[in-house]
Amino acid sequence: MRALIMAGGAGSRLNQGEKPLILINNHPMIRYVIDAFFGARCEVVVATSLKTPMTRNWCRVNGIDSYNAGGVDYIRDMVETVQALEEIQPLFVSVSDIPCIDAGIITDIHEAYVRSGKEACSTWVPTRIVKACRGGMTYRETIKNEDVCPTGLNILRGDRIAELQDELQLVIADPRLALNVNTRADRAAAEAFLNERSGRP
Known part of the structure; x- marks a missing residue:
């Protein structure tokens, strides 16, 4: 299965390049993020833009396939890239700032998606977990009476990428999906989490 990692944003909130x-x-x-998808046996493509030329160069140096999208916004860059790749099968679409995910999470999401029989799958974490990790998010929904936030990790059908798709809304109470890095405090939290998981002090 192909995984498209979106990496074309400016990252202005962090102001660290x-x-x-x-x-x-x-x-x-x-x-x-790339290693997690490789571990789940996905074919990885990174969507960059004119805002992220160094990321595109890093992909080239490291042998990672990339596509340079227009850099208009997340959705339009995603649609442009999927259409340019002529992808017609379901694919993962992921943000590039959830460094604590691993292959096991990706495999679990894929298995739930296949079982559902739906066209697409969006993944969510309970807001209570997001608040604990990085101070909450502005966009929220209620799914099965629970306040949730999007993780930025989804599955979509490539042949219908520009259309609304019937989706499984998968709520996963896992802090690894809640550690989305948008601030310096988020970065420190992700580093601490990864150190703890690896046993480093």
Whole structure:
């Protein structure tokens, strides 16, 4: 299955250069996301833009396929990239700033998607977990009477990428999906989480 990692945004809130290349424990943040998808046996393509030329160069140097989208906004860049790749099968679409995900999470999401029989799958975390990790998010929904926030990790049908799709709304109470890096405090929280998971002090 193909995985499209969106990495064309300016990352202005962090103000530390191109967001995908911000170092988390001495590794570019996007590396963690790419490795998780590789571990789940996905074919990875990174969507960059004119706002992230160094990320595109990093992909080239590291042998990662990339496509340089228009950089208008997340949705239009996603649609443009999927259409340019001529992808007609379901694919993962992921943000590049959730460095704590791993192959197991991705596999679990894919399995739930297949079981559902739906066209698409959106993933969500309970707001109570997001608040604990990074101070909450502005966009929220209520799913099965629970206040939730999007994780930025979804599955969509490539042949219908510009259309609304019947989706499974999958709520996952896992802090690894809640650690979305938007501020310096988020970065520190992600580093601490990854250190704890690896046993480093």
